[in-house]
Amino acid sequence: xxxxxxxxxxxxxxxxxxxxxxxxxxxxxxxxxxxxxxxxxxxxxxxxxxxxxxxxxxxxxxxxxxxxxxxxxxxxxxxxxxxxxxxxxxxxxxxxxxxxxxxxxxxxxxxxxxxxxxxxxxxxxxxxxxxxxxxxxxxxxxxxxxxxxxxxxxxxxxxxxxxxxxxxxxxxxxxxxxxxxxxxxxxxxxxxxxxxxxxxxxxxxxxxxxxxxxxxxxxxxxxxxxxxxxxxxxxxxxxxxxxxxxxxxxxxxxxxxxxxxxxxxxxx
Ligand code: HEC
Numbered sequence: 001x002x003x004x005x006x007x008x009x010x011x012x013x014x015x016x017x018x019x020x021x022x023x024x025x026x027x028x029x030x031x032x033x034x035x036x037x038x039x040x041x042x043x044x045x046x047x048x049x050x051x052x053x054x055x056x057x058x059x060x061x062x063x064x065x066x067x068x069x070x071x072x073x074x075x076x077x078x079x080x081x082x083x084x085x086x087x088x089x090x091x092x093x094x095x096x097x098x099x100x101x102x103x104x105x106x107x108x109x110x111x112x113x114x115x116x117x118x119x120x121x122x123x124x125x126x127x128x129x130x131x132x133x134x135x136x137x138x139x140x141x142x143x144x145x146x147x148x149x150x151x152x153x154x155x156x157x158x159x160x161x162x163x164x165x166x167x168x169x170x171x172x173x174x175x176x177x178x179x180x181x182x183x184x185x186x187x188x189x190x191x192x193x194x195x196x197x198x199x200x201x202x203x204x205x206x207x208x209x210x211x212x213x214x215x216x217x218x219x220x221x222x223x224x225x226x227x228x229x230x231x232x233x234x235x236x237x238x239x240x241x242x243x244x245x246x247x248x249x250x251x252x253x254x255x256x257x258x259x260x261x262x263x264x265x266x267x268x
Contacts, residue, residue, distance in 0.1 A: 043135055043212040043264035046219040050136025053129050059109025068104035070097065070137070081141035082261050085250045087152040094158040096246040096253075098223050101133060120240045122218050134221045135210055141261045146207060148254045155250070162251025165244060166196070171234040177248075180232070191268070196255060203259025206252050211267040219264055222249055 054065050070080035071088065085096040091103065098120075105116040122128035150156045169176040180188065181196040194205040210221045226245050227237045238244040 041212055041264070041266045043210070043219050043266065046132045046135035046210075046212070047139045047264065048136075049127075050132035050134070053133055054136055059105065059111045059115075061108065061110035063108055065101075065104055065108060065133070067108060068101070070100055077137055077140035079141050079144050081138040082144040082146050083148060085155075085158065085246050085253060086149060087154050092154075093243070094152075094154050094246060094250060096222070096241075096249045097134060097137060098130065098221060099241045099246055101130065101137070102241050117240055121220070121224050124217075128218075131210070131219050131221055135219050135264045138210055138261075138263050142263070144261050146203070146253065146256045146259050146261055148250070148257055150254060158247045158250040159254055161244075162247035162249070165248050166251055173234050175233045175235075177229065177233065180229075196252060199255065199258070202252065202255040206256035207259045207261045208263050208265035208267065210264040212264060213267055215268055222252075 057064050067074045069075070069088075069090075070077065071083055071086045072078070072080050081097055084100070085094050087094050088100070095103065102113070102116045105111045106113055117130075119126060119128045120130050122131050148155075150159050166177045166181075169179070177196070180186065180193050183193075184195045184198060184201075186193045186195070194201040196202050196205065209225055210219050212219050223240055223245055226248055227240070230237050
C-alpha cells in the first residue's frame with residue numbers, strides 16, 4: 001500500500017517535472033529528479049499491474065502465465081532476466097524476454113500470434129500489458145549480476161549477428177549503431193550516448209532497462225529502445241519481437257555481463 005502511494009505521488013511530481021525537463025533536459029537535472037524520487041519510481045505501478053496480469057487466467061485457454069519458462073524452469077522468475085537472451089530447446093532458438101513472453105501467451109494461453117503482440121507499447125489511454133509484464137518479470141532480477149551465456153552455438157551465433165548489426169552502416173546518413181555508441185563521452189544535443197563497447201557504459205545502459213521514461217510517461221522496454229534507435233539511425237524499424245532485435249539484444253546483454261541488474265529504472 002505504502003509502495004503504491006509513493007508511486008502515485010511520484011507520478012504527480014513527474015507531471016511537473018516533464019515540463020521542466022522539456023526545457024532543460026540536462027543530465028544534472030535528471031540526476032536531481034532521480035534523487036527526489038528516491039525509491040518512488042512510477043515503474044512500480046507497472047510492476048504491480050504486471051504481477052496481477054501474470055497471475056490472471058486469460059486467453060482462450062483461461063490459464064495464467066505462471067507456468068511460463070524463461071529458462072530457469074516453469075514459473076521461475078528470480079534471476080531469469082539476468083540470463084536472457086538464451087537458447088531454448090523447446091523452440092530450438094535464442095529468445096529474449098519479450099519473444100519468450102509472446103511464445104508463452106500463444107502456447108499456454110492460446111492467443112493467436114497477432115493477439116499476443118498487440119499493443120507492445122503503451123500510449124495515453126491505451127495501456128500495454130506487455131510493458132507491465134516485462135516490468136514485473138525483469139524486476140525479479142533486481143540486484144543480480146548479468147550472466148548471459150554463449151555456451152550454446154546458437155547463442156554464439158545470435159551474439160555474432162547482433163555484433164554485425166551493431167556495426168552495419170547504411171541508410172540515408174550511412175549510420176550504424178556504432179556511429180553513435182562506440183566513442184566515450186559522445187553527446188547528441190544534451191543527451192549522453194553510452195559507448196556500448198566500453199563494459200562500464202554497456203552495463204550502465206543495459207541494466208537499467210526497462211525504464212520509466214519521464215518524457216513519455218510510460219515504462220519502455222528494450223524492444224522499444226531499440227526500435228527508437230533504429231529510427232535515429234534512419235533505418236526501417238525491425239518488427240516487434242523479431243530475431244534481429246533479439247540478436248542486437250544478445251550483443252548488448254552479453255557486453256553488460258558482470259553488471260548488477262537495476263531495472264526497471266527511471267530515465268529522461
Ligand atoms: C544517431 C545516433 C544514434 C544511433 C545511430 C543509435 N542510437 Fe542508440 N541512442 C541514441 C540516443 C540519442 C539515445 C538516448 C535517447 C534518449 O535518452 O532519449 C540512445 C540510447 C540508446 C540506448 C540506451 C542507453 C541508456 O543508457 O539508457 C541503447 C541500449 C542504444 N541506444 C542502443 C543502440 C543500438 C543497438 C543502435 C543500433 C541499432 C543504436 N542505439 C543506434 C542515439 C543513437
